[in-house]
Amino acid sequence: MQDEDVSDRRSETLGDEIFDRILDLIYSCELEPGMVVNESALATRFGVSRGPVREAIRRLQGIQLVSREAFMRARVVSLSPQAILELFQMREALEGYACRLATLHMTDEAIDKLISDLETAHALGPQADKTHFDFHERIVRASGNSRIVDSLCGDLYHLLRIYRRISGAVPERKEHAFTEHWQILRAVKARDAALAESLMRSHVERAGRQVLAQVPETRHPGAGGAER
Amino acid sequence: MQDEDVSDRRSETLGDEIFDRILDLIYSCELEPGMVVNESALATRFGVSRGPVREAIRRLQGIQLVSREAFMRARVVSLSPQAILELFQMREALEGYACRLATLHMTDEAIDKLISDLETAHALGPQADKTHFDFHERIVRASGNSRIVDSLCGDLYHLLRIYRRISGAVPERKEHAFTEHWQILRAVKARDAALAESLMRSHVERAGRQVLAQVPETRHPGAGGAER
DNA sequence: AACCATAAATGTGTCAACAGTTCGATCCCT
């Protein structure tokens, strides 16, 4: 084993390093949802002790990316349709409110900048996939509420990312998304907070339905999938 | 040291035990906001190794109750006025949405039960302090969204609890709160989701302003208080 | 052949010691 070794960077702690490393393993689907996350195996693989690995897994558990109890083995979380619905509902609440705050707090210049960025990104087309979430992140960060930003961009983001490749696979959805993003920004520019929030909610809900419709038979072992 | 010893329960892991123990220390103000959380000191105090204590502190860091970076000592988080505002904003978004979901999903019987419980609790008066949050928790759980429930009742709840004794100290606020709770329930019973959500938001915002007005000069070291 | 009890094997929880960094105080220099 030990295909990769850690030996260079020293700015951050080893636990942080391993945390990112395992995250990449999950993103690259080497650790698929439902698979067990073995402490000692990962430890020997990364060439470190079990301590940092254990710590990283605990952090992953903290942001709900792996499920684990007492002495059971940790597993990469596998979301049931119900869990996906709840995830998008929470995003709806938080991102809608963030959009409201952004409408109230953004400067006119920042709004215009965001509009132009959106349009140029859409004109480019190809890498519009990346643009999608950039828009949402921009709005969320513009809310000025760092707690909401952390929750959305730090925790939920990881979960969404696992299931996002599915929604990104639909081609004509992107055009819809662009239109909706543009409408939201119009409401923001008009300083209509209620409308902006409402539009954002609808937009997120639609995206959620999209994902939910395309992932009805993801593996969710134990007929639950929900953890903790 | 070692004023207390852990030797009986074995159902849960030691780390969980220590986690609850430190939480109690924070609630009982033995660990005030801003104070350092010393791994080895707590380890010898609880009569365990540093491992479980370390794990517990990491979990506390995960729910934002202690702040810590790289090799620095961990400290109990001390919220700046700005951070308190953001906390209540997040609660406003989440709890408002939860109220909306509850309005859509609760059965008529459950609503009537909640109304009668609220009124009897108000009639008793004395322990109305406990009732306050019970109401919110009841609504949140009635939403049926376990992710929102976990976030509100599991994470934010701990932070709010530290600063709640201040808001609870105001006497006539309780009467206000009861009236607002009652109005919210009327909207729920009328199945007016938009109104219920709006009322809940106003209610939470008012509570937040109350706390904010009474804690202008809490210690927030480093002229920031916000962590991470 | 199916089923329950038992035992090896795997994996997690805990511990005590070691290594590196930060914090605090002392000491030196201007």
Added chain:
DNA sequence: AGGGATCGAACTGTTGACACATTTATGGTT
């Protein structure tokens, strides 16, 4: 006397070994 570098003390990060729980394999029983 004030400011800054230096040394020591305290604390966090990391490690490898040990103890316990769970899972899997094995064997005896009905």
